[in-house]
Amino acid sequence: MRAVVGVAMSLAASPALAIFWNNDPDFGVASSTGLTDRAGWFQNVYQISNQSNGSFGTATLLNNEWAITVRHVVQNDGNYGQIAPAGSIYLNIDGKRYYADEIYTPDGGSEMALVRLRGGVAGALTVTDNINYDQNETGRIVQIGGYGYRGYINTTNAGGTQAGSVQGLGSFRRAYNVNYVPGQIRIIADGEDELESRGLLEGTVGSGDSGGPMFAYYGSSRGNFDDPTNWRLIGLTATGSGGSAGESWGGQSNYTRISSYGGFIQSTLTAANSAGPAVTGAWTSDSGNGFWDSGGDRISFTGSTAAPVAHASFGDGGAGYNLDSLGDSIKLTAAIDTDQAMSSIQFRYGMFGDEGGSIDGTIAGGEAWNGYYVANAVGRARVGVLEKGENGGGVGAWWSGVGPNSSVEVPESAAAASGDYLVTSRTATPAGHYELELSYTRVGDGLKIDWGMISVDENGDPNGVYEHIGSVIDETPASSSWNYNQVGLMLLGNGFTGSIIADDINVAFTAGPLTGDFNGDGLVDxxxxxxxxxxxxxxxxxxxxxxxxxxxxxxxxxxxxxxxxxxxxxxxxxxxxxxxxxxxxxxxxxx
Structure with a gap:
């Protein structure tokens, strides 16, 4: 049998090479379908690209937000001692680019990296329970995989059935071997009898497979290989012997031993978990794709091909809060993180009263969706509070500001944005971090609406780049019941390539003071x-x-x-x- 050889792409002192399939006609067996594809929990494995040096490797999602790979895959250009800027690292997941937000390594010389993604990946399996923290890996059958092969594929001469070529992204391949552990985990392409007897395709690894997973079999029965709970993640592809043209039979591959970094993995995932307790009901995505709800206080859209819109209920049982007394107030706060400017993808946020209890996506008529929304203002454009509901022209599609089912601006609510971004003649709200606030307070003249969207630095301090704030009183609010029970976030536009994240989402009710108790002693006297x-x-x-x-x-x-x-x-x-x-x-x- 002939070897299938890959092209070297990853950068490392001794880079791993592309997966080999039945490298010697005297050993191993060909799979009945030729080269195998992703199966079972390998759906969590994706190609990771490094724009600082043009290389690629393999990474495994541990859950919706975190991926694991090796250090040299995320190194800065050709400098192994530095980590590339997070914005130059991305995973290609079902055709969408999920860029890194943070990258963690245990120390300067460890082939290990944890990558936290911007936004969450809907539908990703959680495999943190499959991580092996015990040093009991020796002699187990292992399943290895990676994206190390680009270009021509032909297994017909090697006993397989697949011929032809694969271009573009690296194509995922997997195989089996038997490991030994002299420090790092190692495998050798030497024709294991145990693999041959079970019809398992033996392989080693190659460039582009770097960071790919090694799962070891921990099942009690050697025949129950299809149950993913019998496998644990024990290693990551690090280096391999041989040149870029491929390994000879008998070559070895080396893997980072996961169990040596168990404490680092656990502490990093625990400390950086920012999704706090949920204060809303589950979020519903009404438009767009690439949506993810943490189940806590964090949601995101990534690479949406349509205008992203999401809403959630709040209050006990989704009943919302009633502003029955003067001074009663509802306040929405959130942290917004966007990696691109917001102009045609204008950001909007609001709180509403939905008497039917369920907002059914694009609303074309029916019961009024009473409430207000505010849009981010761009340079030299005044924007304020817009009202939806009976006083605001009825209901419309996605709080539209145009058309018969539209909203109307609350009188004298328009305000211009300010900030340094205007100096450069840019009209788009720049990419960055923003603190968001919106509150409704019942006052004697009606409903007082205060809003603010302020650009902040990494420490959460205002940086003067952007500020849109204002206050207005609506003397005849549309919500005659004074109840608000839904919060909505949206981007106005036909889609975008990056990510927008809403974090630390909170909706809180504050009861007004005792009327007439001006000194706050609990007595009107x-x-x-x-x-x-x-x-x-x-x-x-x-x-x-x-x-x-x-x-x-x-x-x-x-x-x-x-x-x-x-x-x-x-x-x-x-x-x-x-x-x-x-x-x-x-x-x-x-x-």
Whole structure:
């Protein structure tokens, strides 16, 4: 039988070479289908590319966010002592590029790397339970795989049945061997009788397979090879003997021993897990693809070919929160991370009241979806709060700002964005990190809406690059029930190639203060009148920005109330109090 030889692509002192299939006619057997493809949990194995040096290798997803590979696959250009910038490393997963967000290595000389991806991979298997942390690997049958072969493939002369060529991405191949452990795990292409007797295709590895997984068989029965729970991840392809034209029979391949780095793997995954407790219901993707929900407070879209839209319920049982009393408030906060500018893919966020309890994707009519959304503003364009619902022209598709089923701007809500990005004449909101806030507060004049989208640095501090903030009062809000139970995030556009991540998503309700309790002691009494008489802004009982007779009337109507009771006494104004209303009222507007 003849060897199938791959082209060297990865950079390393002694790079691993492409997988060999039945390298010697006297040993091994050909698979009935020729070269084998990904099977079972090998669906988690993908090609990883390094744009700093044009090389590629193989990586295995441990879960939706983390991949494992070897150090030289992610080294910076030709410098093994440095790690490439995260933005130059990506996994090609079903035709989408999932770029690295963070890269971790245990030390400068270890052939091991953990790559945290920007965004999550929907449908990825979690194989962290298949990682082997015990040093009991010697003598086990192992299954190896990688993307080390590009170009011409022909196994017809080697007893197989597949002929022809494969171009473009490296094609995944897998084989078997028997390991031994003199420190690193090793295998030798020497024709194992045990493999031949079981019809298993023996192989070694090659360039481009670097970082590929080695799974060892831990099943009690040697015949039960198809059950993935019987296999554990024990090694990563590191180096191999031979030249770029391929190994000779008897050559060996070396693998990073996973069990030597168990503590590093566990501590890194634990410490960097940022998905906090969920404060919303499960997120629903209404449009777009590449969507992932962490099940906690983190969602993402990656490489979506359509406008991404997602929504989730909040509140106990998805019932939301009622703004029944003055000062009651709902606040949405989130951290937004985007790797590209947002202009035609304008970002929008809002909270809504969905009386039917379920928002059915693109809404063309029916019950009103009452609420508000805010869009990021671009340079020299004023953008503010837009209202959906009966007062806002009915329901529309994806909170559209155009068409008959549209939204209308809340009067005088438009605000321009500011920041250094305007200096360079760019109109698009730049790529980067943003802190997001949106709150609804019931006030005497209606519903007060405050919003903010501020660019921040890696430490979460404002960096002056972008800021879009504002506040407005809607005097006739569409949601007559004062209930809001849905949060929505969307990108306006036909798709994008990168990732947008919403992290630390939180929706919280804060009950308003006891009406008339201006000093916050839990009692509405004469001491609170003194604060009103002096015109202190704390006496703005109806939250309209003015301390006046309306606030006095609210104090008077709640006189005697406590934080654990309701008002039972309404004092009539005395003559001196009536005088105070006309001569001593201090009117103070907030700045």
């Amino acid at each position: 004469a001491a609170d009148y003194t604060i009103w008489r002096d015109g202190d802004e704390a006496a703005d009982a109806n939250f309209d920005g003015v301390v006046d007779a309306d606030d006095y009337n609210l104090w008077a109507s709640h006189y005697g109330a406590t934080s654990t009771s309701i008002a039972v006494t309404i004092p009539e104004p005395t003559a001196w109090l009536l005088t105070a209303l006309t001569s001593l009222v201090a009117i103070k507007r907030r700045g």
